[in-house]
Amino acid sequence: MSGSVRCLVVDDVVQRVDSYYRYCPGEERLKISDAVCLGRRRSNFPKCKGCQFNDDEKRAAAAGGERRAETGRADGDKIESLFGAYDLRGTYPDPLDADVAWRVGLATAQFLRSQLRGYDRSERAKSTVVVGRDMRRSSVALAEALIEGLRAGGSPVVDIGLIDTPQLYFAVNRVTCCGGVQVTASHNPPNYNGFKICGQKAKPISSDTGLLQICKIAQNTLRHQSGQLADLRQEDLSEAYRDFVRGFFNAGGGCFNAERPLKVVVDASNGMAGRWVPLLFGDVEWLDIVRLNFEHNGEFIHEPNPLVEANLAQLKDRMGRSKADLGVCFDGDADRLITVDEKGRTIPADLITALLARTFLGRSAGSVVVYDLRSSRAVAEEVRDAGGVPRRERCGHAFIKKMLADTKGIFAGEVSGQYYFRDNFYCDSGMIAFAEVLNLLAATGKPIGELVAPLRRYAGSGEINFLNDDTHGTLKWLAAQHSDGEIDYLDGVTVQYHDWWFNVRPSNTEPRLLRLNVEAADERLLARRLAELSAMLGSRVEE
Numbered sequence: 312m313s314g315s316v317r318c319l320v321v322d323d324v325v326q327r328v329d330s331y332y333r334y335c336p337g338e339e340r341l342k343i344s345d346a347v348c349l350g351r352r353r354s355n356f357p358k359c360k361g362c363q364f365n366d367d368e369k370r371a372a373a374a375g376g377e378r379r380a381e382t383g384r385a386d387g388d389k390i391e392s393l394f395g396a397y398d399l400r401g402t403y404p405d406p407l408d409a410d411v412a413w414r415v416g417l418a419t420a421q422f423l424r425s426q427l428r429g430y431d432r433s434e435r436a437k438s439t440v441v442v443g444r445d446m447r448r449s450s451v452a453l454a455e456a457l458i459e460g461l462r463a464g465g466s467p468v469v470d471i472g473l474i475d476t477p478q479l480y481f482a483v484n485r486v487t488c489c490g491g492v493q494v495t496a497s498h499n500p501p502n503y504n505g506f507k508i509c510g511q512k513a514k515p516i517s518s519d520t521g522l523l524q525i526c527k528i529a530q531n532t533l534r535h536q537s538g539q540l541a542d543l544r545q546e547d548l549s550e551a552y553r554d555f556v557r558g559f560f561n562a563g564g565g566c567f568n569a570e571r572p573l574k575v576v577v578d579a580s581n582g583m584a585g586r587w588v589p590l591l592f593g594d595v596e597w598l599d600i601v602r603l604n605f606e607h608n609g610e611f612i613h614e615p616n617p618l619v620e621a622n623l624a625q626l627k628d629r630m631g632r633s634k635a636d637l638g639v640c641f642d643g644d645a646d647r648l649i650t651v652d653e654k655g656r657t658i659p660a661d662l663i664t665a666l667l668a669r670t671f672l673g674r675s676a677g678s679v680v681v682y683d684l685r686s687s688r689a690v691a692e693e694v695r696d697a698g699g700v701p702r703r704e705r706c707g708h709a710f711i712k713k714m715l716a717d718t719k720g721i722f723a724g725e726v727s728g729q730y731y732f733r734d735n736f737y738c739d740s741g742m743i744a745f746a747e748v749l750n751l752l753a754a755t756g757k758p759i760g761e762l763v764a765p766l767r768r769y770a771g772s773g774e775i776n777f778l779n780d781d782t783h784g785t786l787k788w789l790a791a792q793h794s795d796g797e798i799d800y801l802d803g804v805t806v807q808y809h810d811w812w813f814n815v816r817p818s819n820t821e822p823r824l825l826r827l828n829v830e831a832a833d834e835r836l837l838a839r840r841l842a843e844l845s846a847m848l849g850s851r852v853e854e
Contacts (some may be wrong), residue, residue, distance in 0.1 A: 401505055405567070440461050445476075477740035579604050584742075650663060
C-alpha cells in the first residue's frame with residue numbers, strides 16, 4: 312500500500328485510521344472493530360456525524376443529507392479562525408453563528424467526556440457540562456445552540472443563565488460535572504461573542520490542553536438531528552454564589568460605618584458587574600456605591616476594557632465630582648478590574664497584587680504568591696519582605712492558574728487585572744478582588760493612594776506593541792545584544808540588570824506583533840532604555 316497512512320490521536324495514543332480496532336468517541340471510548348464502525352456508519356448511528364473517523368464523503372452525504380448546503384459557510388477554515396490561545400471569539404453572526412455554536416458544543420462534549428476516567432463515563436451526572444452566558448445580545452441564541460450541541464454530544468447540561476465568568480468556575484466546582492462553558496467575548500465590541508471553556512475543577516482549556524482537539528472535532532462535525540438529546544435543567548446559583556463571595560468579605564466595616572461610609576464609584580462597563588455588584592454588596596451599610604454604566608443591554612458606553620486608560624475617563628470624572636475614596640472599573644464579564652485612587656490616579660494592577668499579597672501572607676505565612684513576568688520588581692520584593700515565596704510565571708490565565716495550583720499558592724495576580732485565589736479553587740474573580748480591596752481599606756482606614764505610594768518606587772513603561780516581520784529573529788538578536796544581563800526565556804526574552812529590566816514577547820494572537828515591557832530605577836533611565844529598545848523592535852503600534 313503506497314502513500315501516507317492517516318492517523319488519529321485518541322487519549323494520547325496515535326492509531327492508524329485503517330487499523331483493525333478503533334476507540335469509538337461516541338460510545339464511552341469502547342474499543343470496536345473496523346467492521347462494527349462501518350456498520351454503525353451505514354445505519355446512521357447518531358454520534359457518527361460528530362466523529363473524526365467518519366471521513367467517507369459518500370456515506371457522510373447519505374447520512375447527513377445535503378452536507379454542503381447544510382453547513383453553508385461554516386467550513387473548517389471559518390471555525391479555525393475563531394480559536395485563540397485561551398478561548399474562542401469572533402463577530403456575530405459571521406463567522407460565529409448558531410451552526411458553529413452547535414458544532415462547538417458537540418465537540419466540547421466529546422472532548423470533555425474523553426477526559427473522564429473510563430468508569431466515570433458511564434455516569435451521566437459526571438458527563439454534565441455547566442453553561443452560563445453574559446449580557447450580549449447574541450448570547451441567548453448562541454447559548455441555546457451550544458447547549459443543543461452539548462446534549463447531542465451526550466452531555467447533560469445545567470444552564471445557570473446570566474452570570475459573570477467567575478461564577479462559572481464556582482458552579483463547576485459545586486455541581487457534579489466534567490466542565491463548563493461561558494458564552495462571552497469579555498472586553499470585545501458588542502458585535503463579538505465567543506466561548507470560554509473549562510474542564511473539571513474549572514481547569515482552563517487552552518490551545519495546549521484541548522482547544523485544538525475541540526477545533527478539529529468541530530471542523531469535522533456537521534449539524535444534524537441526533538435522536539434523543541441528553542438532559543437539560545436550569546439552576547439558579549445566585550444565592551449560593553453570593554454567600555460564597557461574601558465569605559471573603561468583612562461586612563463589619565472596620566474604620567467605616569453608616570455615618571462615615573466608604574464612597575466607591577463602580578464602573579460596570581455595561582457588563583456583568585452591573586448585575587452582580589448590587590447583589591453582592593448592595594446591602595452593605597458602610598459602603599456608598601456610586602453606580603456607573605450598570606445597564607447591560609448589549610451596548611457599551613465605552614469599550615469594556617479597563618486596561619485602556621481612555622476607558623477610565625468617565626470613572627475619573629465621576630470620582631472627582633462625587634469626591635469618592637476609590638474607583639473600580641470592571642471588564643465585560645467581570646473577571647478583571649482596575650482601580651483608581653482618591654486623587655484620580657490609575658493604580659497598576661501589579662501594585663494591587665503587591666498590596667494584597669501582604670494581606671494574604673498575613674493569613675498564611677510562608678505561602679507562595681504567583682505573579683506574571685511583566686510585573687514590577689516591587690511585587691517580588693513585597694512578597695519576600697512579608698515572608699512569602701514569590702513565583703514568577705509567564706503571562707496567561709492558564710499558566711497562572713496551573714502554577715498557583717501546583718504550588719498550592721495562596722494568591723496570584725496579573726498585569727491584566729486578573730486576581731486568583733487558593734480559596735476560590737485557584738481561579739480568578741473580579742468580585743473577590745473587589746471584596747479584598749474593600750477589606751484592606753476598612754481595616755486600615757487609610758486612603759488607597761497612601762497605601763500604594765511606597766510601591767510606586769520604580770518607573771514602568773506599561774505594555775507597548777510593535778509590528779515586526781521577524782519576531783523570532785528579533786528576539787534572538789535582542790538576547791545577543793544584551794548578553795551582559797541576566798537572561799531567561801520563560802516568555803519571550805527577559806533581561807535583568809541591577810537598575811532596569813525588560814521583557815519582549817511575541818503576541819499569542821497576532822503573528823507579527825511583539826510586546827515590550829520596561830522598568831527602571833527612575834524616569835530618566837526608563838526613557839533612555841525605552842528609546843534604545845524601541846529602535847530595535849519595529850514600528851510602534853499606537854493605541
